[in-house]
Amino acid sequence: MRCSFESLSRTAALVLLTGCSLQSMAQATGIDVIQAYAGTWKTETEHFDTAYSKAGKESSTLHNDCWKSGEFYACHQIVNGESKALIVFTYDPKTRTYTTYPVTLEGRPAGHGKLVIEGNVWTYPWDDTENGKATHFRVVNTFTAPNRIEFRQEYSTDNQNWTVMAKGVEVKQ
Numbered sequence: 186m187r188c189s190f191e192s193l194s195r196t197a198a199l200v201l202l203t204g205c206s207l208q209s210m211a212q213a214t215g216i217d218v219i220q221a222y223a224g225t226w227k228t229e230t231e232h233f234d235t236a237y238s239k240a241g242k243e244s245s246t247l248h249n250d251c252w253k254s255g256e257f258y259a260c261h262q263i264v265n266g267e268s269k270a271l272i273v274f275t276y277d278p279k280t281r282t283y284t285t286y287p288v289t290l291e292g293r294p295a296g297h298g299k300l301v302i303e304g305n306v307w308t309y310p311w312d313d314t315e316n317g318k319a320t321h322f323r324v325v326n327t328f329t330a331p332n333r334i335e336f337r338q339e340y341s342t343d344n345q346n347w348t349v350m351a352k353g354v355e356v357k358q
Contacts (some may be wrong), residue, residue, distance in 0.1 A: 216276040218302060219258040219283075221328065223251035230353035237320075237340055238350035247355065276299070287308070305329070318342075332357035 213220065224246045234240040251260040251305040258274040271288040283300035301308045305328040312319045321341045326334045334355040 214279055216253065216256055216274060216283075218257045219260070219274045220251065220253070221331065222249045223358045226251060226334075226355040227322055227355060228355045228357055231353055232351045233349060235340070235350050236347055238320075238338075246358075323347075 210283070215228045226249070228243075228245045229248050230243050230245075232238050232241045232243070245265050248263040249260040250263065251258065253259075256275065257315070260270060260272045260274075262269045268290060270290075273288065275280070275284045275286070281330045283302065285298040285300055287295040289295060296343070298309055298311060303312065307326040307327050308323055309326075310321065310323040314320075319334040321344045322339070324336060324338050326336045328334055336355065337352040337355075340350060
């Protein structure tokens with residue numbers, strides 16, 4: 186698709202721009218895909234009362250100051266004006282897997298996480314084991330447009346049936 190806006194109505198140009206932006210996002214490969222997170226996002230979240238969460242609503246502003254250096258992509262995450270973490274992303278093209286490494290201000294060991302990208306759906310899965318029993322958790326981000334992410338946080342005891350702990354939307358400003 187060639188993106189040209191000459192002699193198009195404003196509405197047609199916006200539709201074409203959205204299509205071109207989604208195409209550009211889809212064409213990014215490897216570590217370059219992570220650049221979709223860069224920028225400032227307004228976040229609205231609704232939490233539900235579950236075994237792992239309390240009901241409530243929250244709004245925040247998330248700023249991801251991101252950059253690429255070689256085969257690494259890093260995002261300094263700032264929430265409501267406060268520095269929260271530096272997230273370093275890596276990508277292994279042989280296995281087509283992404284790994285995340287959060288660095289907190291306190292320097293606590295945080296280990297690493299996994300990111301699975303399938304089209305416009307980005308999933309962060311992890312497990313927590315207590316008393317020998319694993320509980321599976323995940324955050325699922327669905328890019329419905331380059332500037333909009335619909336997300337949900339879920340848990341499961343059987344890795345099949347998921348309970349939503351929170352859901353919301355992030356809109357790039």
